[in-house]
Amino acid sequence: RGVVPPSLSYNPTPGTPINLSLGGFGGTGGASIQVTPVGGSGSGSFATTGLNCTITGNGAAAFSVSPSSFSFMPGSSSATIGLSCNAGQSPLLATLLCNESPGGSTGPQQSWPLQCPAALPIPPNLNYDPSPGSTITFSPGSGLIGTSTTASIRITPSGGFGTGFAATAQFNNCRISNESVPGTISGFQGTSFTFVGATTAVQTLNLSATLRASAVTGTLTCDQVLPGGGQRGSVIITPRSWPLQVAAGTQPAANLRLLKTASAQQVQVNEEFSYNVQASNVGSSPEFGLVVIDQVPSALTILSAAGPDWTCRVDANTVDCRLPELIGGRSADITIQVRAPNTPRSIANTARMTSLSTSTALVSSVSVDVVAPPPTPVDLAIDKSDSADPVRTGSSFSYLLAVSNLGAGDATGVRVEDVLPAGVTLIAATGPGWTCSGSSTISCTLTGVLAAGASSSVSIEVTAPSQATTLNNRATVSANEPDSNSANNADTESTSITTEPPPPPPLRADLGISGNAVPASVLTGQNVSFEIAVGNIGPDPATAVLFDGALSAALEAIGASGNGWTCTVNARQVECTRTSIAVNATESLTVTARVLPGATGIADMALQVTSSVTDPVLANNASRVAVSYQAGGADLSIVKTDSIDPVAAGAEFSYTLTVSNAGPEAASGVVVSDTLPASLSFVSASGAGFTCANTAGTVRCTLATPLPAGASAAATIAVRAPTAGSSISNEGVVSASTNDPNLANNRSTQTTQINDRTAEQISDLLEEAAVDPASEAALPVVSAECADPSSALADVCDEILDAADDGRTGEVTDALRAIAPDEVLAQQLVLREIATTQFFNVDARLNELRRGGGGFSLSGLTVNSGGQSIPLSLAGDALQAALGYGDDEGGLISPWGFFVNGNITDGKQDLRNASGRVGVDYSSRGITAGVDYRLSNRSVVGAALGYAKFTSDVNTGSELDAKSLLLTGYGSYYVNDRFYVDTRLTYGNVKLDQSRSIRFQIGGMQVDELARGDADSTQLTLATSMGYHLNYGAWTVTPNLGLRYIRNDVDAFTETGAGAYNVSYRDQSFKTTQATLGLQIGRAVSLDTGVLMPQFDFSLISENSDDPRAQASLANGSSSQLFRLDQQGSDSSYGSAGLGFVYLMANGRQAYISYRHTFGNDDFDRGSLNLGGRFEF
Known part of the structure; x- marks a missing residue:
């Protein structure tokens, strides 16, 4: 049975680009490749397919593969190649290479392009010392009551990355809860710390506390605010809390005394009387924070409570009086006016006093007996x-x-x-x-x-x-x-x-008068009506009836009227008359009066009635009516208005807060307060009679004098709107030390619409900062971007507009200059200098030829023999004719020549903001090699290939590097022995590598980005020159003229690495024409090993160039506005002076060195060193 190793199948397939995705905020990306063995048979090493993976490429160091090696046999399970990367500020590229080894032999190599995307911004982690939840104990832990003790929380950021909103962490909105003695702990109000990206700057929250008589506890809670990861502006708020512990202070010597007395030990029911509470400081040092609390028994009615320097408040039956300071050896009294109940009883009343130095309240009590009145005697x-x-x-x-x-x-x-x-x-x-x-x-x-x-x-x-x-x-x-x-x-x-009839009896009319007050009880400043009835019980009608009313000093008469009555009112005196009152009739009239604000004493009216008829009973002709009253206070109200609505973002507008006093009394200690929303910027606050101050965004305006009843006063608060559109609600509040019976009208809210600024408005605002071509070029782009709330530049726009609104024009100018990509204008200089490098190298070769290299143009050279000198050119012609020059390869001198010339150039162009000229400090290293062929003793043609490397620093922190490969065809022709014409044509490619630094600080934002971009350029150069040799013995003087034309075309390109600041550039084209007028002086010196010819050249150069211009737009911008970059006044005239040496050796070998330096141009400086050699072949 055969042994066959399995083949491998991959998902994704080899060659598929793999983009390692980032897992949320941070800088680590990951991906994987699934490897599945397919087929195969047998076992052992020959049935095994091995796989070894490595990562190569410029960005390989940021990537890792795990595991990197595998072994697969027939039937093996699939395996996973794990990939990860550590992301940086810009995307990173690499290649994964996996080599298969089936059966131990060399197999195919599989590859996948890898990309690690740019890291996402991440806010820093906030580390707290002490950590949240730990108890914070204030130090020192002991001291006199009333002194201060402190504590702190250190906040250290770490691990952040990037800039902008998504890289920002905040620590703010600190507050105290469950404070056992309110007002003890401070220092947390208005705390707001911001941490951006990789910052490691430590912030400290400093707390302070006042030592009290007993230990004080509480809880400090602050919000940690991180970006929410959703739409711009969403946040995640996490409360961080610390228990707080403030030790008890040390009790100083007891210097305070409290004494409470009553105006009478025995009073009758419903009788008014007063308590006096006296606080005394028997020590020599002041006592602070005195608080007197008197829980007046509910059977008593409190009429008033006050005392010099005390601030007293009555809430139900509790009197609360406070005194900030009582100096040593002094006392301060409080008078509490009350009314006794309507039933007899004994009433005990206790006052308690505390201060910052007392651990136990001081207590003083007094008892008053309320008794029934004795029987009232009758008469x-x-x-x-x-x-x-x-x-x-x-x-x-x-x-x-x-x-x-x-x-x-x-x-x-x-x-x-x-x-x-x-x-x-x-x-x-x-x-x-x-x-x-x-x-x-x-x-x-x-x-x-x-x-x-x-x-x-x-x-x-x-x-x-x-x-x-x-x-x-x-x-x-x-x-x-x-x-x-x-x-x-x-x-x-x-x-x-x-017994006689009696005379008729005289007329008699028994008049009686009575009255009552409606209502029976009022507040000071309010009106009361006295309803009066005059009756006649006969036996005859009363005629010429006269009513007379006298008001007490607490009242003033307003008017009087009644059916059939004719009344006159004069201050507190009222008089009314009528024709008659019938028997058993009653006639009514009404007197209206007002209880004066600040009134004291009894408010009553004495009534009396008379007539022209005899009144048999005078006892009922007079009466008295009283009205009870209490202090009415001052009913303050406030109305808040805005000066403009809607308001353009960033514009100034004002709030007017008008305070009115509806009485009935004057209002003392009037204070208008306005806590401005965080998005508003305070400008100023003022008002007639007001003294205004702004503390941490809360504006307080205090009226210097009491505000009379019926009067009004206004304070104006000028603010600046936020830079972004929104709807802002702002509330104004009025308060006074005088009691206010109606608190419902003490607040007023005004809502103002803030509209986003248009691009035109923003341009007008920033125009003052556009002081040069660079900032002017950025102005329309920044204006358009800042008019769009969704712009990628929204965060920096907020800072730019804030700076412009605050008048920080210099900061805005710096920001506009940094955003404008004017560094691209340096490309014209770089490309021109690359062309000059090639020109110098080829020109050096032509100069070698004119100095005698390769037997071409021997003008000015002589052969010295004894006492005679023979021009070498004549000797050369004779020898060449005699030997048949040019007919075969055995001529006197070979027609072919090979040369290598090098050029080292350093120069700089000064920065001129006013004209848009960028500053460039550069160096160039170039080498040119070529071959030329002598067509005759008067003409030569050749070709040269040149390579140059150019490095430069542009402005501050930016770089522009270039590499060029240029091909030049050249030729030279001597019209006669002295007059020559040279021609050069060059074409080639230049690779530009630009790094642009965007660095500026605006407000609290520091921007430091680096944008990178590559561009290709083609270059065409055409040059011609002519000269005439004048010989003076061993000396040669050659005046010359030259003309050069340079054209460069740069392809469009787009930057990366700078996020929102990346720029896309359009195609660019530059043309330069140079005309030269020069003089060259040389001398031939014969040496044992050859001829040395030093030479000095001097040239005047007139340069006419297109003004460098470029158009670009933000790569990720929200508008189509262009940067229109323009450098003004590029034409110039300057001089160049050089010193060189040509050394001619045997067999057509030659060496050349020269140095040239420019002069006469204050903005441009260049020095060039040329080295060269020539060899025959």
């Missing part, structure tokens, strides 16, 4: 009058008994007694609310209560005696309550009884 007065006097005998008349309560208390059980005189007969005794009994002694009792200030009357109708007499009738009044004035408890009326 009953009775006024007795008769309806007629005199009265005719036997006629009826009546007694009117008017009872008034002039006291402060209500009277109950009011009784009136009247003992009728003899002969007087009772008809009836009546009165509203009265119950009367008896016939001779009349007793009447009032049902209910006779309130303080009220009055009531009883009418007793009687019949006069039948005889004429004088009646003296006495009536008394009494009540259940003690009467403070018994002198007015009885009244006697004397009535004459006559």
Whole structure:
């Protein structure tokens, strides 16, 4: 049975390009090849197919293969060739070679092209010290209460790669939670650290804390923000937390004292009184952070709480007062005004005080007894009058008994007694609310209560005696309550009884007045209505009625009116009149008043009414109405507006925050605050009467003076919009130290639309930075890219626009210059110098020929023999004629010659930004070898092949290298013995290798990229020159003229390696014409071994070139805008001077060396060294 090794099948098949895919962020790619054995038979080494794999190529070092060797027998399982690579900034290429060895013999070699794509950007890992979750203990761990202690977190980045958003990690949005003593820990506010790519710069978050009386704990949480890997702008936010521990501080000497007292130890129900809380510092050092808390018992009503230098707030029944500092030896008082409850009780009240230096609260208490008021005494007065006097005998008349309560208390059980005189007969005794009994002694009792200030009357109708007499009738009044004035408890009326008819009685009208306040309780600054009723209980109508009202100092009158009344108002005095009030009628009027802001004392109105008619009862003609009030505060409101909407991105606009005070009181300590969104840049803030400051993006404007009720004030905040379009909502807040009864209108939000800037707007913004041809060429491209939010340059666009908006024009100019690919303009210089290298080498050969090499043109050479000199040219002609020159190969000198000439050139072109001239520092090494044939003693033709290698540094950090292979055909003809004409035609290919550095810093972004590109160029050169030899003994002087034409055509090419900054160049063409006028001076020196001919040449060169121009566009750009690169003023004139030596030796051998240097051009400098040799064959 035969032994056959298996054949191998591959997936993918050999020759298939393999692109090693990257597994997400990072720099490692992978791929594999499946190898399957097919067929075969037998066993042993001859039935085994071996496979050994290696990787070759320029990028092989970045690739690996594992495993690299296999053995397959018939029936073996498939195997996998594993491939991996470490990606770099640009794609890497290599080739996988796998050699098969079937049965131990040499088999076929399989190959696969490999490509490792450019590494994706990756954000750095953030390492924390201490690590998240570890407890951070502040140091030092001890100290006086109120002093500071610190702690820190070090953040070290590592492992990042690339630039831009996808390579950026952030650490921000730090906050404290569960802080056992709020306000202890600080330093974290506004923290924002950014780490980009391969940075290793360490950032430190420094925390500080204030030592308290007890240990303080809390938790610090900050967000770690990484790119999300999705669409641009998506992020992954990971909270990082650390428990915090701040040790307790050391208690200093106890210097604080707290004393609480009451204005009275005993008060009546509903009576107002006050507590005084006094904080004292008996030490010599100041105490800080004093806080007094008084939990006022709920039975008491808090009317106010204040104290000089204290900031007090009342929340329900809790008084919270704070004092930043109390210096040594001083005290500070707080007054708390309260109202007692309506039922008797004993009330204990405790105040507690803490400070930064106290570990235990200081406590002080006081008790107040609330008692019922003593019985209020009444003052009953009775006024007795008769309806007629005199009265005719036997006629009826009546007694009117008017009872008034002039006291402060209500009277109950009011009784009136009247003992009728003899002969007087009772008809009836009546009165509203009265119950009367008896016939001779009349007793009447009032049902209910006779309130303080009220009055009531009883009418007793009687019949006069039948005889004429004088009646003296006495009536008394009494009540259940003690009467403070018994002198007015009885009244006697004397009535004459006559037989004559009595005169008519005088008119009488008993007016009464009462009132109430609506509402019964108001705030300062609010209006109150006093509703007043004036009544007439007769017995006659009241005429010419006059009402007079006097307001207390806490009130001001606004107006008064009533049906039938005519009123006048003057400050706190109100007067109203009317024609009359009928019997038993009541007329109403209303007085409107306002409780003055900041009012103190009682707010009431004294009422009084009179008329032109006699009033039998004056006690009820006056009354007083009071209204209770509390401080009304200041109702502040704010309205926020924007100056422009929509706003162009990056433009300045302003917010106006208008604060209005609706009263009723003036507002003190008015503060307008505005926390600006992070995307807005603060410019300025001001306002009439305001002092404004910006701290970490929060603008606070403080009004220097109180804002009166009804007034308004405005602050203006100027900002700059972000560079990208968005919708921004911004809120303004107003606050004051004066109580605000309505907080709902203390905030105002304004939403402003930010529109993306157009390319034209961006161009106008950046135009100031385009100061030279390079930056001008970049301007339209950058403007178009920055107008597109999806542009690959979006990140750097944000920084460029921010810099332009901030006036950092120099940074913008540097960025535009770096982005502009003006380095390509150096190609014209490089190609021109390559042509010059070949020209110098061929020209050196022609110069050798003119100096006598190969027997061609022996002009100027002589043979010295004894005292005679014979021109070598004549000797040569004779010898050649005699020997039959040219007829066979045995001539005097061979017509064929071979030469090798070398050229070493170093030069530079100075950088001139203003004209667009790039700076080039270059060196060139060239070698030219050729063969020429002498057609006759006057003409020669030849061909030469030249190779040159050119290296140059362009601007800063960029390079342009070139390699050329040029073929030149040349010829020279002597018209006569002295006058010659040379011609050269060159054509060839130049390979250009460009490395362009894009390096600049703009704002916080550092850009450092390297773009690489290769281009092919063809070159055509045509040159001609002529000269005339003048001989002066051993000296030869040769004036000469020359003309050269150079044309270069460069193919389009595209850069790689610089990401968004890569550029695609269009085809380019350059033409240069050079005219020369020169003088060459040489001398022949005979030596034992040959002839040495030193020579000096001097040339003036006029160069006319196309201004270097190039057009290019961003390879990955979002717009079609072109870089239109242009170097101005390329024409120049300069000189060249050189010194050389030609050495002629036997058998047609020759050596040549010369050095030339340019002069007269401030922007260009070149030195060239030529070496050459010639041999016959």
